Amino acid sequence: MHWKKYAILFIPGIIIFIISIFILPADKIFLTVIVPLICWVIYFAWVYIEKKFKA
Numbered sequence: 001m002h003w004k005k006y007a008i009l010f011i012p013g014i015i016i017f018i019i020s021i022f023i024l025p026a027d028k029i030f031l032t033v034i035v036p037l038i039c040w041v042i043y044f045a046w047v048y049i050e051k052k053f054k055a
Contacts, residue, residue: 013039
């Protein structure tokens with residue numbers, strides 16, 4: 001696991017997650033699940049692109 005990349009995405013991701021919990025109305029709170037999913041997609045894309053261009 002690339003811990004630096006993970007930390008770079010985790011810190012803003014958790015901040016956005018917490019803020020979205022308070023900002024979104026109660027019937028839309030399920031949308032907060034999108035934030036970690038987007039962070040994971042960015043993380044895996046970042047690692048994939050880095051490996052592809054190193055090889």
